[in-house]
Amino acid sequence: MTEDVIEESADVLASPQRIDSETINSASDSGVDGVIVRNANKSYGSGKNKYKVLQDLNMTVKKGTIYGLLGASGCGKTTILSCLVALRTLNSGEIQILGHELGSAEIGIPGPQVGYMPQELALYGDFTIHETLTYFGRIYKLKTKFVKSQLKFLSELLDLPPSDRLIKTLSGGQQRRASFAVALFHEPELLILDEPTVGVDPLLRHNIWNHLVRQSVDHGRTVIVTTHYIEEAKQANTIGMMRGGRLLVEDSPGNLIRNYGLPSLEDIFLKICLKDDGKSSASQLTETSTSTRTSSNETCLAQITQPSESSTKASNQKRTPDDKCHTVKTVSKKKRQSLNFRSSLPSPRHVNVLIRKNALVMFRNVIVFLASFFLPAIQTALFNVTLGGEPTSVKMAIVNEELDLNQGRFCSNNTMIDCSYSMLSCRYLQYINDNIIQVPYDNVTDALAAGKNGEVWGVIQFGQNFTEEYEIRQLDGNSAELENIFRSRINVSIDSSNQQIDAFIHKWLVEAYRDFCHGLMKACGHEPGAGYMPVVFTDPVYGQKDTQFTESMAPGLIIAIIYSSSLIFITGVFVGERQQGLVDRNFVAGVKLVEIFIGHVGFQFVMTFCQTSTVLITMLLIFKVPCHGNVILVFFISLMQGSIGLCFGMLIASICDNINGALYLTQANFLPILLMGGICWPIEGMPSTLQVIARFLPVTYGIECLRSICSRGWGIEMPVVYMGFLVSFAWIFGLIALTLSIIRYRKYSS
Numbered sequence: 046m047t048e049d050v051i052e053e054s055a056d057v058l059a060s061p062q063r064i065d066s067e068t069i070n071s072a073s074d075s076g077v078d079g080v081i082v083r084n085a086n087k088s089y090g091s092g093k094n095k096y097k098v099l100q101d102l103n104m105t106v107k108k109g110t111i112y113g114l115l116g117a118s119g120c121g122k123t124t125i126l127s128c129l130v131a132l133r134t135l136n137s138g139e140i141q142i143l144g145h146e147l148g149s150a151e152i153g154i155p156g157p158q159v160g161y162m163p164q165e166l167a168l169y170g171d172f173t174i175h176e177t178l179t180y181f182g183r184i185y186k187l188k189t190k191f192v193k194s195q196l197k198f199l200s201e202l203l204d205l206p207p208s209d210r211l212i213k214t215l216s217g218g219q220q221r222r223a224s225f226a227v228a229l230f231h232e233p234e235l236l237i238l239d240e241p242t243v244g245v246d247p248l249l250r251h252n253i254w255n256h257l258v259r260q261s262v263d264h265g266r267t268v269i270v271t272t273h274y275i276e277e278a279k280q281a282n283t284i285g286m287m288r289g290g291r292l293l294v295e296d297s298p299g300n301l302i303r304n305y306g307l308p309s310l311e312d313i314f315l316k317i318c319l320k321d322d323g324k325s326s327a328s329q330l331t332e333t334s335t336s337t338r339t340s341s342n343e344t345c346l347a348q349i350t351q352p353s354e355s356s357t358k359a360s361n362q363k364r365t366p367d368d369k370c371h372t373v374k375t376v377s378k379k380k381r382q383s384l385n386f387r388s389s390l391p392s393p394r395h396v397n398v399l400i401r402k403n404a405l406v407m408f409r410n411v412i413v414f415l416a417s418f419f420l421p422a423i424q425t426a427l428f429n430v431t432l433g434g435e436p437t438s439v440k441m442a443i444v445n446e447e448l449d450l451n452q453g454r455f456c457s458n459n460t461m462i463d464c465s466y467s468m469l470s471c472r473y474l475q476y477i478n479d480n481i482i483q484v485p486y487d488n489v490t491d492a493l494a495a496g497k498n499g500e501v502w503g504v505i506q507f508g509q510n511f512t513e514e515y516e517i518r519q520l521d522g523n524s525a526e527l528e529n530i531f532r533s534r535i536n537v538s539i540d541s542s543n544q545q546i547d548a549f550i551h552k553w554l555v556e557a558y559r560d561f562c563h564g565l566m567k568a569c570g571h572e573p574g575a576g577y578m579p580v581v582f583t584d585p586v587y588g589q590k591d592t593q594f595t596e597s598m599a600p601g602l603i604i605a606i607i608y609s610s611s612l613i614f615i616t617g618v619f620v621g622e623r624q625q626g627l628v629d630r631n632f633v634a635g636v637k638l639v640e641i642f643i644g645h646v647g648f649q650f651v652m653t654f655c656q657t658s659t660v661l662i663t664m665l666l667i668f669k670v671p672c673h674g675n676v677i678l679v680f681f682i683s684l685m686q687g688s689i690g691l692c693f694g695m696l697i698a699s700i701c702d703n704i705n706g707a708l709y710l711t712q713a714n715f716l717p718i719l720l721m722g723g724i725c726w727p728i729e730g731m732p733s734t735l736q737v738i739a740r741f742l743p744v745t746y747g748i749e750c751l752r753s754i755c756s757r758g759w760g761i762e763m764p765v766v767y768m769g770f771l772v773s774f775a776w777i778f779g780l781i782a783l784t785l786s787i788i789r790y791r792k793y794s795s
């Protein structure tokens with residue numbers, strides 16, 4: 046979400062369906078300023094798969110009371126609770142909390158005014174209980190002393206294990222109690238608890254309910270609680286019974302028992318459900334709900350006067366809620382706008398707490414931490430060690446038909462120094478690189494068969510009178526006959542299944558011929574270069590002759606490694622948080638989604654900074670890959686490309702709801718970049734349409750920029766270099782804007 050909830054409230058205020066001020070005032074005047082839900086409708090899915098979960102639901106919770114929401118599994122309890130804490134929005138209908146429309150800046154929901162316990166754990170498994178509460182304490186801006194006393198109090202109340210135990214090591218029941226402690230911890234005005242007593246033994250359940258009653262009676266706090274243990278809900282002031290997204294009845298337990306003449310709430314619920322089954326007309330339903338609502342309002346009014354005089358006094362002294370509401374309601378429009386604007390800005394304190402949290406989560410996962418820190422450097426080292434080296438021990442079959450021992454034609458070692466034109470085949474073979482192992486074969490047929498069997502990489506063949514034919518060809522020059530040209534050739538046949546080896550054999554044999562010519566001309570007193578082809582590669586414009594493969598690949602590899610490391614880690618972390626409900630819990634605690642975004646990107650940026658440093662140290666200092674340009678520019682363009690990876694990772698994480706989908710998209714994103722970004726193959730070698738697409742990839746300009754700095758030594762004044770920086774900036778800002786829009790859209794369309 047780009048702006049916080051408070052800003053969202055502006056939309057809600059403008060909604061034509063908002064509760065009119067008369068309703069607000071009358072509700073407020075009569076003391077009904079806890080939670081009011083009117084005509085709530087909510088659907089999931091779209092098109093044919095769209096189905097209604099809440100149907101014209103009305104709910105009235107008086108301030109300072111406990112409201113027990115009962116209903117079968119899947120009837121929509123969690124959905125309405127998540128709407129109350131602003132995790133989801135209604136399709137239509139109104140919600141008022143503590144006298145204000147949900148989302149308005151004054152009520153602090155999401156934020157410190159609400160304590161929310163979701164059904165799932167939604168706690169950081171690698172945190173201890175103490176760290177968990179301290180983390181939320183910082184989010185709520187609580188004093189250390191208060192945090193300590195609450196930790197002690199809640200540990201006793203909820204029978205929590207020692208506070209230095211990691212959440213992930215607790216039993217299911219203990220984890221739920223720790224989650225409950227987080228909801229109670231900051232003593233919020235409104236408690237929204239989704240099945241808090243699941244997995245809790247009867248004695249503890251009793252304590253929990255006692256605590257909730259004290260919270261409502263002594264402190265005037267409002268509690269909405271769902272439970273599957275119907276009978277324990279008797280301790281609530283009001284019970285709402287839900288079925289199929291509708292509230293069938295809403296009344297005090299006493300009234301329900303009296304009116305239905307049944308001893309247990311379970312029997313009453315059954316009876317109401319049976320009655321509901323029998324009803325067919327919608328008007329009957331409306332009638333029931335209206336009458337029960339009226340009686341509920343009366344009961345709650347009676348109950349709100351129940352607290353003892355002393356406790357009421359105490360609570361009034363503490364905060365006089367109505368006064369507070371009144372004061373806030375009269376805030377001027379200008380002040381409200383400035384409040385909205387200020388609240389929409391990310392809070393540096395929240396961002397700081399989130400970054401520290403992310404660091405702690407990372408350090409607790411030692412393997413992930415080490416991997417994210419050292420993996421890029423290890424990949425770089427691997428690249429340098431494995432790539433670029435020349436192949437060795439490449440076997441080539443030699444079929445030399447010049448050899449004939451009977452005629453004294455054999456190879457001797459001193460053929461390289463004299464000018465005699467004898468056994469030139471042997472002379473040439475001595476110039477061949479040692480990387481080639483020469484395996485003699487008697488005839489071409491056997492040699493080719495060995496090549497086909499994979500025993501050799503190719504065949505080098507000389508004709509019977511190679512030396513004589515070679516000499517004639519030299520003497521005849523331009524008038525050499527075609528037959529003579531054929532016989533004076535060195536025939537080479539290579540297994541081209543491996544392009545790299547093919548290219549190396551090709552290069553070595555051509556080099557050997559150049560050296561052979563050079564040696565022969567020199568020995569005969571001629572100009573050494575006379576026998577060689579006249580195309581000469583003089584000093585290169587940039588780089589050096591025979592630029593190493595690693596050197597030419599390095600810019601692309603540096604960026605690919607930094608980009609992909611940043612992308613993968615941030616995607617995994619953020620999707621994981623979302624899947625575990627941690628993002629939702631933070632959001633309800635008042636953390637804006639933009640702060641969560643900054644928290645992740647901020648922390649991962651530090652990691653990207655370290656990764657960029659280790660990759661460049663490995664590449665430039667350890668493996669001494671030459672860099673002719675400014676190293677600071679090299680560092681910054683690499684860091685920016687890593688930042689694009691971070692932002693792309695956040696974009697993927699904001700789209701995907703599960704790790705598998707995120708991994709798939711990460712992979713799908715990485716491969717085109719590797720193939721089309723000019724890392725593996727020059728863009729100039731691609732079809733023209735692909736060249737255009739390649740230019741739109743996030744790394745293409747960055748790689749070109751880095752290559753120009755490293756290999757050409759260019760500075761920021763060169764268009765290729767500054768374009769690399771500008772395009773990277775544009776990608777970063779574009780991705781941030783897109784991600785924040787998606788986060789905002791996805792939340793408010795859920």
Ligand SMILES: Nc1ncnc2c1ncn2[C@@H]1O[C@H](COP(=O)(O)OP(=O)(O)OP(=O)(O)O)[C@@H](O)[C@H]1O
Nearest residue numbers: 089090098116117118119120121122123124125164
């Ligand atoms: N995000 C979602 N997308 C689609 N359907 C959903 C979503 N969340 C809930 N539902 C469906 O909406 C219905 C109501 O779900 P909800 O979680 O509100 O029920 P519940 O009363 O809280 O159930 P339980 O008591 O089992 O927790 C269920 O059929 C559920 O499958």
